[in-house]
Amino acid sequence: METMEMPTExxxxxxxxxxxxxxxxxxxxxxxxxxxxxxxxxCQCFIAQVSSGDCEHVxxxxxxxxxxxxxxxxxxxxxxxxxSYLSRIAELDNTVVANEDSAEQQIDRIRLWLEMExxxxxxxxxxxxxxxxxxxxxxxxxxxxxxxxxxxxxxQQPEITIKDEDAVLKDDxxxxxxxxxxxxDKAALRKYVVSTGEEIEGTEVILRRPKFTxxxxxxxx
Ligand SMILES: [Zn+2]
Numbered sequence: 001m002e003t004m005e006m007p008t009e010x011x012x013x014x015x016x017x018x019x020x021x022x023x024x025x026x027x028x029x030x031x032x033x034x035x036x037x038x039x040x041x042x043c044q045c046f047i048a049q050v051s052s053g054d055c056e057h058v059x060x061x062x063x064x065x066x067x068x069x070x071x072x073x074x075x076x077x078x079x080x081x082x083x084s085y086l087s088r089i090a091e092l093d094n095t096v097v098a099n100e101d102s103a104e105q106q107i108d109r110i111r112l113w114l115e116m117e118x119x120x121x122x123x124x125x126x127x128x129x130x131x132x133x134x135x136x137x138x139x140x141x142x143x144x145x146x147x148x149x150x151x152x153x154x155x156q157q158p159e160i161t162i163k164d165e166d167a168v169l170k171d172d173x174x175x176x177x178x179x180x181x182x183x184x185d186k187a188a189l190r191k192y193v194v195s196t197g198e199e200i201e202g203t204e205v206i207l208r209r210p211k212f213t214x215x216x217x218x219x220x221x
Contacts (some may be wrong), residue, residue, distance in 0.1 A: 011025075011026045011027065012024055012025055012026055012060050013026055014060060014061060014064040015085075019035060019036065020033060020034050020035040020036040020037075020041075020042075021033070021034045021036065021041075021061045021064070022034075023056075023057040023060050023061060024088075029088075029091075032044070032045050032057045034057050034058055034061050041053070041058045041061055041062070043055050043057045043058050045057060086214065086216065089214060089216070090216045090218065093216070132151060133153070136151055136153050137153070141153065142154070189203070193205055
């Protein structure tokens with residue numbers, strides 16, 4: 001945990017994006033997001049919650065903004081910084097995987113417990129159901145209202161499974177003609193729109209910016 005005594009002394013790196021800022025504690029490597037909504041800075045950290053939005057992260061962003069000229073674009077970073085950002089991504093990815101593994105193990109245990117308990121209870125339930133169903137048949141009842149609920153015995157339609165479709169189709173009484181269905185050829189539509197740039201009536205074309213991807217040199221196990 002950070003100490004509260006000298007909050008402005010903590011060295012931090014600020015990473016800016018369209019949504020806000022990521023304030024990274026250079027010592028611990030922990031990071032906190034400060035959102036910028038209509039030029040208001042919002043931090044989700046505990047201190048911000050209990051001090052009406054005033055926390056070290058917001059102060060760090062304010063310091064950063066006052067030190068950075070408003071006209072400047074995103075600060076140019078060095079290749080070394082870019083590489084260290086990529087290593088931070090690797091750490092984050094590894095942590096996500098470890099969290100998922102840990103959660104999966106817990107979820108598996110909970111599932112097993114739930115399954116075993118449910119099987120036990122379902123078996124008990126089956127005895128009561130069997131007894132009640134037999135009682136309804138013995139009494140020749142189709143509906144019976146009791147204090148705790150209503151019992152019903154209802155005749156059911158037979159279940160029909162088609163084992164040999166061709167054999168059934170030979171009999172015209174059981175054949176119907178399904179009309180040919182008109183459907184959109186999405187591949188043809190995409191090809192036309194991409195090559196002509198035309199927006200066809202009944203469609204909306206949304207341009208998307210180039211997709212940025214990354215691949216880490218060490219594959220996480
Ligand atoms: Zn904060």
